[in-house]
Amino acid sequence: MATRIPRIAADKLLKHATRRAPINLTTCQPCRLRTRPLHTSAPRRTSPDTNPRSASDKPASSNVRTARVAPVGWLVGGGLVASFLALSQNHDTEHLPEASVSPSGDNRDPSIPRFRLSDVRKHGPDSSEPWVTFEDKVYNITDWIEAHPGGDVILRAAGASLEPYWNIFSIHNAPHVKEILGQYMIGFIDAADLGPDGRPAAESIEDPFEDDPVRDPRLITHTLKPRNAEPPNEELDRTFYTPNDLFYIRHHMWVPVVEEAKADEFALTVELPDGEVKQYTIGELKAKFPMHKVTAVLQCSGNRRNDMTRHAGKTNGLQWGVGAISNAEWEGVRLSDVLADAGLNTTPDQPEANSLHAQFTGAEAYGASIPLSKALSPTGDVLLAFNMNGEPLPRDHGFPLRAVVPGNVAARSVKWLNKIVISDEESPSQWQRRDYKSFGPNEGPNPDWEKAPSIQEMPITSAITGVWVGDCVRKGKVPWMGATENHGTTNPCPETTPDNEPIALQGYAYSGGGRKITRVDVSLDGGATWDQAELVDDCSNPATPCHGNKTWGWTRWRYEGTLPVLSLLPTTTATPALPPALQKVGQDCEDGFGRSRGLLGKKDEKNKKCTTLIVKATDESYNTQPESHKGIYNVRGNLATAWHRVKICPECTKGNGKPGGLTWSTGETYGCGFRREAEEVRVGMERAASLVNGKK
């Protein structure tokens, strides 16, 4: 039995273990075990499961402990970073000793136990006390398994080193991951097993991301491996249907490889509550069932998380801007048709429709479920989709088959779908039961995961995606004012004048459950007064017809007005008073974005007057958005749906040979004069979040 040090960590750990250790994942689709060898291009043909025990009786990953088939068999979810971050708040991590093994001897703390790698290997996946190594240290991860975002998946690394996996999964290159790991340290690797660099011999593993698709360079990438990226604002809703190349990407692993020529052989298994199993290849699905089109948004539960972080407090997860949402036309067969063909007799008005669930599993073993009532609803439009915007699904979006659950959180629209189980339980995956949930503002970093319902229908939200001010508007450099140039990419606006500035805004609004957006309110003065935006009637445009029984797509909106405050106050200390009507809307720039740019010195900046643009939407049920993120704050940063605020500040520009002038700056949106490079935007988002989190 290994000694665990330090005691304090063990005690805290125990506390976590007994009250169910916290699981904090980033949103949408956390990573899952890859259960087949890499680079196998043939689709996995799942043979019917003749075991009468329903899949619902066992976790989706329950076979992990006994099978170790993949060359890269150990994966840490994107959410691990978040988990580590969450745990790190509660633990003193200074106990992690510095390594100090020189070729000439072991100078590390002699009071800490040593283990041979042969010992470590004994604590493999089948051991009751699994261990891993990192650098020159040994960790007993037994108590972490339950808290691990990937569940048993962590055991793939048991008995060996984490490093090859973390080196590839760049998502682990985040603060505090090691701090959390430190909780579980039990000793050092014996010096006899260390090389001249004080490390054990490096294992070489294949890069599973090697075959990932090439992505559009315009995407703002939050993590490279796995890829998580959102389109830049100016592209997000430029068109009603987000182009496939720019549709936001939320991955937890690499993208499964399915040869296009063999896509029709890709098989889907359907298991009914009585244990009966039926299998359909994609070719059979296409031949047997009528095709349907559905216009639907997919939105990550973490969309606008960055907003909640900056305005309410630290959140765990990828710091998405307003772009973890996109809109597409999906085409496929109805899930309800397939289930009926498979032998399911339940009708939507039977109690079973409410008590049963349709569990989806993807080729990478990600699991999630929806209530059967949604699957069976004649107006629910749940598809097994093959096509997206008139083309076969791109690999990034589930080729060759994905569930599309309109109106629900995207985490339920499982990609690379190969199994459906109808069960009396929700998907046993932690992504269903723990992660994609939201909580009350009273719950801290360890919410009661059992208590909250899994996110299904999405609440109403909206966002500003484009802001144009002054000459941008006067000269028509707004796309929907007939601008022909690629606005915002090359032409910063000329100097503007400080009064009666015209402003143009655009954005999207969306509500879950198929509820149509009926009104979008815009304020240019921080909420003191409101006006209504024009809703773009894309569905009446013959080029972008809308499909489906309800309004599953987003509503784009546009607004033209005049800025109420445009006061770059003199840089002298003799600051003239603003007229009373303007004082209330003239606010100092508070967040880091606006201030750091331009030529104003510190002294000037405090005189810089800003105003806050706001958008909020209302849907046909007259539900609307909460005003601030404080009342809906949750540590996961899920469902950040408060009024979207963009602070806009006047700013001096460099002349660059020409005369300098006054422009407007916002760190959050883009348009004429506001263009930033994608990477700069991403860094800005991260920086803002880390400032809030008290980290640099």
Added chain:
Amino acid sequence: MATRIPRIAADKLLKHATRRAPINLTTCQPCRLRTRPLHTSAPRRTSPDTNPRSASDKPASSNVRTARVAPVGWLVGGGLVASFLALSQNHDTEHLPEASVSPSGDNRDPSIPRFRLSDVRKHGPDSSEPWVTFEDKVYNITDWIEAHPGGDVILRAAGASLEPYWNIFSIHNAPHVKEILGQYMIGFIDAADLGPDGRPAAESIEDPFEDDPVRDPRLITHTLKPRNAEPPNEELDRTFYTPNDLFYIRHHMWVPVVEEAKADEFALTVELPDGEVKQYTIGELKAKFPMHKVTAVLQCSGNRRNDMTRHAGKTNGLQWGVGAISNAEWEGVRLSDVLADAGLNTTPDQPEANSLHAQFTGAEAYGASIPLSKALSPTGDVLLAFNMNGEPLPRDHGFPLRAVVPGNVAARSVKWLNKIVISDEESPSQWQRRDYKSFGPNEGPNPDWEKAPSIQEMPITSAITGVWVGDCVRKGKVPWMGATENHGTTNPCPETTPDNEPIALQGYAYSGGGRKITRVDVSLDGGATWDQAELVDDCSNPATPCHGNKTWGWTRWRYEGTLPVLSLLPTTTATPALPPALQKVGQDCEDGFGRSRGLLGKKDEKNKKCTTLIVKATDESYNTQPESHKGIYNVRGNLATAWHRVKICPECTKGNGKPGGLTWSTGETYGCGFRREAEEVRVGMERAASLVNGKK
């Protein structure tokens, strides 16, 4: 052609007439013409309408102009008061001359025209310029007809006096009604037609409310004729199912009389889009279709209007507290079954389900409609109901037949239902097209009624209905703490101590569309911190089983905590500073309620520290309530769903022979120590609203 005076009013009127004059009704079910003689106890047997012209082609009241059958044939909707109020804001009403006719002569302004009553009678219902009289004045109401909440119904009074009707419809006893009427004055009644009192001979009309049911005296009555009343808070949600006698009442006319013995002969006409008509008696409905039970809330769109008035601004309509909502078990047949039997072949996933509407008409001609998709949804649970909480529908709630549209605004659950028309249009009634809508905060007293969608599914809301503090809690005088006495009715609490006061709260939460309440957050410090309330699982109680495919009923909640601030500061000027943590939650009482009670003098009151209790709810779609009413303000005061705030203040009590002490006061909720008589509560609500409206 009559001369209209003064010009200024006519000009303003024209402005209204050209942009569609504003219609402002109080909520739920405005008044409508009574089309059969009073006191006819036999049900009206509507013969099948063989006219191929659908009812949707004509307004529900289109036959008013040609028929004048009722002894009381002219009705003004409850909403007229509101309309008048709305218009009065924009018009100078000082032009209304004072009457001055003595027996000895006519001393009234000689420049104003005189009309004989015989002239007035020529301007009857069929005239192109209908007139009415009020007191000694004559009004040309031609331009008001379109703006009249009751539409053509106003013509019933044409050619005669308003007074007999207004005398009975006590709802007109409200400020400013005459001011609005003054807009349309064209002259005086000729002195030759006036009696010694300067008025024409009074007409005697029957009181149509004579046969109204006797109501529970505990109801808080907003208007007597027609009756509009809500249960007192302490009774509202004391039980999961609101007792029939206490279920809130929203009428626009008297209650139709249907003999119990002949109820089964009451007929319902169903008209399909192809013009086919089928008729069912209640007896036939009961015999032919399976019975279903549904647990469902009915809620007025004006519930909590009083809250919006006090916290955001003037609103037009009955100043409901939190009680224009109740919960019941309804029993009847499914509308979808009846429609299918009548020959409607539409299925929920056909486009027609979204483009067609089910129009309901009540025996008093009130009209409203719902989308056919709701009517046909296999999980929509729309009933034609006969029973309520296990008994036949009370007359106040639609006996013998009403529509029950769970999850939607109560205005669509038409009472005394006798006609259903499936049409490609919404109900043509103004209650569908103009009144029961909500608007953006930018829209003033004359919103664009066409632009907003009719309210159907209700947004999420919640309310505090009971507050107990100090000894009330310590001594278990809270109903769900086992209190046996009728709390709050007789026993003011003994003095409490000013620190660590226990507090108990209860209330309800509800969301439309069948969306289950999943969380109720409570704050005792004005939103600085939050905790979660306990949700009462009434549906699991065998005594109160829940019925239906979705969660159509409300969720009751309870909360126990400790008040963060309990500081009745010394009455001396040497006010000790509060600890910093408490300063932010200690607020002066701002509204009129708390201050006006108790023994504290003016000087003391400004030192009185209060805190604000807040409740907000979240539903399964994670929609939640907006923080304040400012962002959802609309002149109609519809859908006042902001966080429910109750300010609670410490207060000195009179000793009454015993030592005085400290209690807690809130003008809004009731419980141990907070009991008020219903009438006092109603007056308080009115007073608060009028304070906001800038009236006395």
